[in-house]
Amino acid sequence: MTYNPQFPGPAPTGRAIPPQGNAGVTAVPAPGAGQVPQPMAGATPSASGSRAPQAPVPAPSASAQSTSRYGGQAVPAPTQGQVPQPTQGQVPQPTQGQVPQPTQGAPTRASAQFGAPSAPDQAPRAAGNPFAPPGQSASEPGTPQASSASRTSAPGAPAPGQFTPGFRSFVRSGPSMPGPGTAQYPQAAPQAAQVWVMPEPDQKPLPVFEGVTIGAGAAMMLLGILGAILVAGPLYGLFFAFMCLFPLSIVISFLLFVDRFEPEPWWTKIAAFLWGGGVAAFFAGMSNDFAKLVFSAATDNPVAGQVFEVVVAAPLGEEFLKALGVIAIVLLRRNNISSPLDGLLYGGLSAAGFLVVEDFGYFVDAAVNGTFWNTFFVRVFMGVFGHVMYTSLTGWAIGWAVTRTKSIGLGCGAITLGYLLGVTLHGVWNGSGYIVSSEEAWYLLYACLQIPLFIGWLCFVGFAMKRERRDAAAGLMPYVQQGWIIPSEVQMVCDPASRRTALNWAARGGPASKKAMKQFIYALATLGLDQVVMNVRGPEPKRLEATREATKEATEQRAIFMRLTGARIV
Known part of the structure; x- marks a missing residue:
């Protein structure tokens, strides 16, 4: 397994990593109570409060320097005059045979098989002090000596570069292996590995909002579609669902083109789409019916209630519910919004989900009335971008309010203006059938009003895309x-x-x-x-x-x- 070098470990300490697992099975007993370790470089023993006289010390051979009695670590040879030697009688000298003294040219060897004493059987000593009494600092295989990195680690956590307790037990359950001094391993001592820290996995928050929105939106969307399928039958229902893919593919392709510069997270985009197709469409149907009943009862005129529902209530309620998904994304996924174009994108995706459910209902009603192909042409080729155009204006205003101004009043004013503009365009589209009296006049009104509005909206989207690229360049x-x-x-x-x-x-x-x-x-x-x-x-x-x-x-x-x-x- 390869790890990323972007996560450097602590500064090297110069000490070799203690052996892990079962490497090294031959033990060397620690010196007894009557044995005296030889002084090392920098150690100045004193006795009876008097300073020992200086004496030349013969340097051990190169082979003697390569192995230390304390953990197998290399110890540099002292130079002449660095270490004061105790005089005869100040320190009790061990008898011959108690402590083997290295002779000139004879290497110090702890074992015939291993080049260093086995760490498991050595008494642990304090880090940085090889002469500390055993038990001062516990160090077992797989556990490093205390260091600045290990002292700051959490209780129970392994030190940097070492095994976890569970994995240490796993290694110990394996077969026993010989030490590095045997013939199957290279005889040249490898360079000591430096301690490094394994990178922690990124703790990304769970997409709870996206998961809940996708689940609830998909359920409500299927509920609305199943109701229409029960009216049309399963065979016609599949046909209408297939026909809905045409306007959906056109709208989604356009929105993904808009989003190609700095793409938004896919889960959030799917959540926005299902918010419009599920949550917004479900509650919009209920709000429209409620507004129709209330206005009809107030005026005692069912026709006036229907006109009010189509021209006033539907634009107000539908645009609010679709934009509510964008507001939820802004509140819960604040860092996903980095430009007004992001708000436009999420508003368009919410409208696209609403569009596919509404088209399915219109296709079923048109099939029952015998006007399916006429409705299909109007919905797909003439008004396919209607909902996207209306809600994207509100979405752009929301994105601008949270990324391009600090003023709460100015931001709320921009959102209100965008919402009212979208509601107005939606009401004009829905009310155009009540303004003119013939189909030919309706097409003429569409050519004179809706096409220029659509071209103006396309220019606005192009301007927003260019403005986003310009802002990114300024930020870089x-x-x-x-x-x-x-x-x-x-x-x-x-x-x-x-x-x-x-x-x-x-x-x-x-x-x-x-x-x-x-x-x-x-x-x-x-x-x-x-x-x-x-x-x-x-x-x-x-x-x-x-x-x-x-x-x-x-x-x-x-x-x-x-x-x-x-x-x-x-």
């Missing part, structure tokens, strides 16, 4: 001044032609290279837009964390596509 310029990104990368992100050229170039390195280039572009676009939001509304902790993740993602993806394409550094 401080990074250019810092030298973290280069100007051509900003152009590659924000200019459509340069983006296509970059993706075609990255495709030379294979699918992985092209995918890395896409992720690099998306990360930089998100980073630039988030900087613009914080420039207007001030730093936000969660958005700051998102920018750190975006910079890390961009750095990693850049390294991938440059390696796969063999990019030349100039």
Whole structure:
């Protein structure tokens, strides 16, 4: 298993990692009570309060320096004059045979099989003090000596670079292996591995809002469709469902094209779609019927109640319910909204879900009345973008209010204006059939009014897309001044032609290279837009964390596509 080097471990301590598992089965007993360890470099023993005289110390051989009696760690040989030696009689000297003394040129060996004493049977000693009495600092196989990293770890957590207790038991249950001094292992001592920290998995919050919205929306959407299927029959129901795919594919394709610069999370987009098709459509049907009954009873005129439902109540209620899904996303997924275009997208997706359910009902009613193909032509080819156009205006205003202004009053005013504008356009479309008296006049009114409105809306969407790219470029310029990104990368992100050229170039390195280039572009676009939001509304902790993740993602993806394409550094 390979781990990401982006997560560095603590600073190396210079000590080798203690043996893990069952490596090393031959034990070397610790010195007895009457044995005296030899002084090491830097140790200055004293006796009776007098300073020991200086004496030259012969340096051990190279082989003697390679092995230490205390854990098998290499100990540098002391130079002459570094260690004062005790005089005869100050320190009781062991008799011959108690402590083996290294002779000139004879290597110190703890065992004939292993190059170092076996750690499990050695008495643990304090870290940094090889002369500490046993039991001062417990150190068993797989548990490092106390260090700054391990002292700050949580209680019960393994030290950095070491086994967890469960995995240590798992390793010990395996077969016993010989030590590194046997013939099957290289005789040259390997370089001691440095302690490093395994990266923790990213703790991403569960998409509770998306899950609940998708479940409830899908259930309500199926409930509405099943009611129409019961009226038309299963065979006609499948046919009408298939015919609804035509307007749905047109609208979804357009919205995904709008979202290609800085794509939003898929789960959130699906939740917005099912909010419109399930929650909004379900409650809109009830609110429309209620408004019709109330107005009919108030005027004692059923026809007036029907006109009020179509021209006034339906636009007011439907646009409010569809926009309510965008408001919920803004409140619960605040960091997903980085530009007004994001609000426009979520409003359009909510309207697309509402559209497919409403079309299904219209197709069933038209089939019963014998006007299916006429209704299909009007709904699919003439009014397919109607709901998307109305609700996207409210969605854009919501996105602008939460990303481009700090004033609550100004933001609420913008949302109200966008909502009223969408309601007005919706009411004009629904009321056009009551304004004219013939079908020919209706088509003429459509050509003179609805087509210019649709063209104006397309120009507005194009302006919003261009404005988003411009804002992203402005947000990335401080990074250019810092030298973290280069100007051509900003152009590659924000200019459509340069983006296509970059993706075609990255495709030379294979699918992985092209995918890395896409992720690099998306990360930089998100980073630039988030900087613009914080420039207007001030730093936000969660958005700051998102920018750190975006910079890390961009750095990693850049390294991938440059390696796969063999990019030349100039």
